[in-house]
Amino acid sequence: MIRESEVTPAPRPSQWLQVDAVLDPAVLAGMRAEWNALLASSNAGIFNSWEWIYPWCRRIAPDRRPMVLTARDRRGTLVGLMPLGFEVRRVLGRLVGRVAFLGETHVGSDYLDVVARRGAEEEVTRAFAQTLRELHGTWDVLDLTDLHEDSLTVKVLREAFPEMEVQVTDRYICPYERFEKGESFEAFLKRTGRRDNYLRRRKWLEKQEGYRIERTELPGALAAPMADFFRLHAARWAGDGGSQGIKGKGVESFHRDATQLLAEQGQLRLYTMKVGGQAVASVYGIVHRDTFIYFQSGYDPEWRNRSVGLVLVGETFKDSIESGLTEYDFLRGTETYKSDWAAKQRRTVALRIHAKQGAGNWFTRHEEAARTVRNVFKRILPSDAVEKIRRLRRRRAAI
Incomplete structure (x- = not known):
């Protein structure tokens, strides 16, 4: 587990970057101005903004501990951040430490990623990758969803963990149009x-x-x-x-x-x-x-x-x-009405990293087994029964 403090120094992976991990929600609450300044100087999407991430932490996952990696230059200016959170999941009595993007569930956040100043993307992302390596042992699974398929983060993290199991899977198709x-x-x-x-x-x-x-x-x-x-x-x-x-x-x-x-x-x-x-x-x-x-x-x-x-x-x-x-983005989903308006598509992916043995590997195998069982039931049940189950789940989730 990561020890409790406001800002935890992490190993310095670069001569000109200081990387820290913001763990305290109160510190996160006060980051709006510099977070916005960084976002404006980056190519990151809106769902990586403070305006999206902070209310998600308050309303959707108040028990999720922030683990926002920050990178600062020699003057102390924020030049990169990675909006992560840490949680412990209990699965069949076993505890699994999981690191994932803040904003990952319930609210449809596409294009989650590192936020880095233009021109510094690779150095910042590699600094964060090295930091996550140094922190391995405090987490079992690094579980990043809904990155753009061409994300530099996917490439860098795959290279940073050659000895671990690295999975990249498709997530969503996002129709869009350019004028x-x-x-x-x-x-x-x-x-x-x-x-x-x-x-x-x-x-x-x-x-x-x-x-x-x-x-x-x-x-x-x-x-x-x-x-x-x-x-x-x-x-x-x-x-x-x-x-x-x-x-x-x-x-x-x-x-x-x-x-x-x-x-x-x-x-x-x-x-x-x-x-x-x-x-x-x-x-x-x-x-x-x-x-x-x-x-x-x-x-x-x-x-x-x-x-x-x-x-x-x-x-x-x-x-x-x-x-x-100059652009209109429908985000995730391939509904017919979207394709009638937009001819182009981009995709999102999920990246999962864990050791080849241990809690992370067990967590992934458990998820795969549960998914297989669900797929079997979908095949053997009549389609109207499957749809009734889906509707019942939606009603329960809305309560």
């Missing part, structure tokens, strides 16, 4: 599979009394549109046993916190479609650098046949292009 320079929304529509239906449905909606689309960005204006979003998202998935993306009061609390913090940074885009004063569709989006990130959505099932969800997604594309953004 051509100077491209208008009308030109973009012509190369999608939704143009005619979108235009026809939008034309009908525009004739309805009280039709409008509201975009909320300010921190003090989020209460009502967030309430509409949660209601519409829950309504959209009610017939399927509940949402997989937002389930449970803890996750809702996380999103209330995260949207407030993102709005303070000018990165939130919450779109609400209203007809006759009633909210009928909602999209929860995030802007990070030149990219609009479609995070979640919802709509009133009574308006399904009017394609309110389709029209509102189209309006977010229109707003993104007119705002000068």
Whole structure:
């Protein structure tokens, strides 16, 4: 186990970098300003931001001990961090120490990774890899999920642990689209599979009394549109046993916190479609650098046949292009509506490292055995029975 302290010095792996591990949640709480400065000077994704990670620690995993690796230059400036956490899992009576990304579960965090100043990515990542080697013995499994498939971290960590078992597995496909320079929304529509239906449905909606689309960005204006979003998202998935993306009061609390913090940074885009004063569709989006990130959505099932969800997604594309953004990212998931709007794909992977013998190896074998059993049941049970079980699990998770 890592001993309790605010900042634990780790072996120095570089002549110009000082690597430490932040273990105290109170220290993590005070890192917002320098964390944001580092993120702005990096190529890391928004789900590595303090605004996402800190509320996750508070609302989703308050018992998870932070183990945030930090790298500072000779002047003490933060030039890299790796947002990790440490937990002990008891599996069939055996204790397993596991190190993983903060933000890894419940909230759909894609592209988790090291955050490093541009130009210093490799040296920072190698410094963190060496530190994790030095700390081995305090952990059994290094379990990193949802990295970009081309992540430097995957390459460096594979090289850093040649004597251990290293597994890289596929996670999700993330559809996205890039806009051509100077491209208008009308030109973009012509190369999608939704143009005619979108235009026809939008034309009908525009004739309805009280039709409008509201975009909320300010921190003090989020209460009502967030309430509409949660209601519409829950309504959209009610017939399927509940949402997989937002389930449970803890996750809702996380999103209330995260949207407030993102709005303070000018990165939130919450779109609400209203007809006759009633909210009928909602999209929860995030802007990070030149990219609009479609995070979640919802709509009133009574308006399904009017394609309110389709029209509102189209309006977010229109707003993104007119705002000068150059990319639209749907994140994980290969739903048909995404491929109708976006032609490109990127993938995420998971990286797991553990010794070839011991608790980490046992933990992995246990997981593989459980997965095999689940797959057998899926094959032998009727498809409707499998779906009923899934719905029951979703309902229980939402309680």
